[in-house]
Amino acid sequence: MNMNALPDTAPGFDQPIAVLKHCHDRIRKQLATMQKLLPHLARHGADEQAQQAAQAVIKYFDKAAHLHHADEEENLVPMLQSVAQGEDAATLAELVPGILRDHDEMDAMWQQLHEELSAIADGSGQALSASAVEQFAQRYADHMEREETQIAPMAKRLFSAAQMAQLGEAMQVRRGILPAPAAGEAVAALRKDYGQDTLNEADVAADPFDQFNSWFEQALAAEVNEPNAMSVATVDADGKPTSRIVLIKQFDRRGFTWYTNYDSQKGRQLAANPHAALLFFWSELERQIRIEGIVERTSAEESDKYFNSRPLKSRLAAIASAQSAPIANREALEQHYDAVAKLAGDAPPRPDNWGGFRLTPQRIEFWQGRRSRFHDRIVYTLQPDGSWKHQRLQP
Structure with missing residues (x-):
């Protein structure tokens, strides 16, 4: 396992969709590290290299992955739902429940892996479930492909420059790069778009x-x-x-x-x-x-x-x-x-x-x-x- 590779240069938050894609690339690297850990543990056990790899994976999925999910759940998806119409709105209605469900289920999968990786990281264990790793990696791969082929292109097409800036700012606030706005200022930016049901004259009761x-x-x-x-x-x-x-x-x-x-x-x-x-x-x-x-x-x-x-x-x-x-x-x-x-x-x-x-x-x-x-x-x-x-x- 190569632990000395130089990190890729991340795009700036003035390109928030590119930042989200960069997060996906980092997730893929962490998934690849876990997959490489499996044969390494079989040959060398929980040696120093394995411990460092486990620590890196834990650090990423315990924090950065949750920030990425929050970017999508609290900002990207609601912003798209507020502007999408016609076929775009229909596509979102079909995709979003699955995306949110993936986040919850991937979090649950991670909990099992977290326990095993924590034991490897401190040298007290060397068991890592190959089936759990492969299931986790495949679920993430499918999830990221849907987002990159459908959600990201839609955002690039529909968002104005001001909306891109709003998304990038929210992502920076979440990471502590920018201070959170005061409550009195933040209230103007609160948005919740509605879309559960309709109410038509022909459908309501006469009384x-x-x-x-x-x-x-x-x-x-x-x-x-x-x-x-x-x-x-x-x-x-x-x-x-x-x-x-x-x-x-x-x-x-x-x-x-x-x-x-x-x-x-x-x-x-x-x-x-x-x-x-x-x-x-x-x-x-x-x-x-x-x-x-x-x-x-x-x-x-x-x-x-x-x-x-x-x-x-x-x-x-x-x-x-x-x-x-x-x-x-x-x-x-x-x-x-x-x-x-x-x-x-x-x-x-x-x-x-x-x-x-x-x-x-x-x-x-x-x-x-x-x-x-x-x-x-x-x-x-x-x-x-x-x-x-x-x-x-x-x-």
């Missing part, structure tokens, strides 16, 4: 409640994180808006219901101005639903039924907390809770200032993320006769 129910069931099936979480925006008597996240507890054709303290900030604002807006955002499905309408309190019977269905500690917390009112510290809050718990018993009644709000919608908009911020938006508006009309909005 927005049916459409909401369909999307909500899909969110449940997709195991979206807290699909029942929604933002509730209200305004005070002076027209100043506020918003917060609450959990929806019921929806049907009467409207969308949640429960709270009527003396809270939102309760007081709704008493002064009953107009409100709800927002569901399900990032896993690249969807949001905006709902606007008039809010009213649920009946005492409905509020009692829901209150009594809650866990005891939740009921006690609702009684103990004067929601939105200031308090000295957490200790005072917990002391108040303990005092309530001692007096309330196991079946505390619902306090009069706690209950449900129901928003009766007048406008419901369904939003599906699409590529290049060219999103699908279908809005339903309530008509004077009680029917619903829907139409497309421009993104």
